[in-house]
Amino acid sequence: MDLEVLEPFSRAEISDGVIPATGAVKDSSGELIGELLLWVSEGSLSALEYSWYTDEAPVVLPDPHDVTVAVQR
Numbered sequence: 001m002d003l004e005v006l007e008p009f010s011r012a013e014i015s016d017g018v019i020p021a022t023g024a025v026k027d028s029s030g031e032l033i034g035e036l037l038l039w040v041s042e043g044s045l046s047a048l049e050y051s052w053y054t055d056e057a058p059v060v061l062p063d064p065h066d067v068t069v070a071v072q073r
Contacts, residue, residue, distance in 0.1 A: 011042065011043025014040050016040055016041050021070065025066055036048065
């Protein structure tokens with residue numbers, strides 16, 4: 001999903017690309033079924049990507065309770 005941040009805003013000092021964090025998505029049984037990635041372009045959020053590991057693409061975003069965020073340092 002493409003995102004657009006409206007002016008005025010302060011740009012983050014971060015390189016373009018995927019931010020160093022992921023949101024692991026698990027189903028109700030605890031099985032890993034996908035991940036959420038945030039993309040940055042020119043210092044602002046530019047996209048949210050939902051990568052799935054199942055045979056069928058999801059039709060909705062996961063419930064926040066099913067997402068575990070891990071920040072890479």
